[in-house]
Amino acid sequence: MLKITLSLWDTGGQERFDFFKTDFFGGIAAVGLVFDLSRPDTFDEIDDYFNELREQSGNIPIFLVGNKTDLKESIGETIPRKKIIQKVNQYYLFEYLETSALENKNVERLFYRLAITALLDLKPRLGEIVDSNHFRFKILLAGAAAVGKSSLIRTFTKKSFEQNYKLTVGLDFMIQDLEIPEENVPKETLELIKKSVKSYKKIVKKYRKKEEISEILETLKEIQEH
Numbered sequence: 001m002l003k004i005t006l007s008l009w010d011t012g013g014q015e016r017f018d019f020f021k022t023d024f025f026g027g028i029a030a031v032g033l034v035f036d037l038s039r040p041d042t043f044d045e046i047d048d049y050f051n052e053l054r055e056q057s058g059n060i061p062i063f064l065v066g067n068k069t070d071l072k073e074s075i076g077e078t079i080p081r082k083k084i085i086q087k088v089n090q091y092y093l094f095e096y097l098e099t100s101a102l103e104n105k106n107v108e109r110l111f112y113r114l115a116i117t118a119l120l121d122l123k124p125r126l127g128e129i130v131d132s133n134h135f136r137f138k139i140l141l142a143g144a145a146a147v148g149k150s151s152l153i154r155t156f157t158k159k160s161f162e163q164n165y166k167l168t169v170g171l172d173f174m175i176q177d178l179e180i181p182e183e184n185v186p187k188e189t190l191e192l193i194k195k196s197v198k199s200y201k202k203i204v205k206k207y208r209k210k211e212e213i214s215e216i217l218e219t220l221k222e223i224q225e226h
Contacts, residue, residue: 002180003134004115008157009173010141010149027138029118029128030061032110034143034152035079037098038071042144043079043087049142050091061117064093065110065141067148070100101151102161111156114139115178120189122196132197 009028033049035042046064053062066084088096094117099106118137122128128136141149155161157176182190 001133002119002182002185003130004119004178004180005130005134005136006111006115006176006178007136007138007173008111008141008153008176009138010153028057028060028140029121029137030063030114030139031057032063032065032114032139032141032152033093034065034067034141034147034149036144036147037066037068038075038078039144039147040079042147043084045144046087053142061094061114061121062091063110063114063117064088064096065143065152066096066098067152068100068102069098069105070102099148099152101148101155104155104159104161107152107155110152111139111176112178112180116180116185119180119185119193122193129197132194 031053033046033053035046043066050062053060064084064087066079084096087093095113097106097110097113099110101107115137118139119135122135130136141152143149151161153174157174185193
């Protein structure tokens with residue numbers, strides 16, 4: 001069984017792109033770019049978010065997420081699906097998912113897909129490998145204000161929808177553990193993961209040994225000075 005601990009972050013849309021320029025962003029393993037299916041303007045902003053993400057992170061896996069499918073019945077299709085798929089193809093996004101935090105539609109699937117993609121894209125980055133079967137990833141939901149990023153995270157972690165919406169200011173995050181049976185992961189992928197873990201442990205061991213040597217040398221230096 002593979003255990004994945006997800007640190008789920010969302011940025012306040014009103015903060016624009018300041019967050020992407022911080023050191024923290026370097027640790028993000030996968031991103032869900034969220035827009036509101038009932039508000040075409042939030043879809044139009046995807047370009048700006050994507051460009052900023054790519055500039056700051058390179059080839060980090062990015063999913064496109066159309067949220068609030070529950071509003072489709074009442075208002076109809078405000079953003080042509082053809083236009084959405086064109087965006088996915090234009091930016092070579094990993095996948096497009098439509099979700100509803102209110103109805104808990106595809107919410108679990110979204111975060112499982114983000115987790116699996118982060119696992120398959122294992123570099124690894126510092127702190128992502130806890131042990132051979134336990135990994136920790138930072139997952140970010142980005143997008144305009146009030147598209148439902150926080151609601152998606154809370155529906156996933158708390159299994160309920162909160163009606164009293166509060167606009168996220170700055171950053172917000174929650175933690176969720178997932179367990180994925182190894183039989184659900186391709187054998188070749190498991191082998192690659194094991195190799196990555198082995199290489200990572202060697203690097204960490206070598207780094208720690210260097211630190212120990214440095215500490216010993218510092219101690220000897222202090223002794224000699226006295």
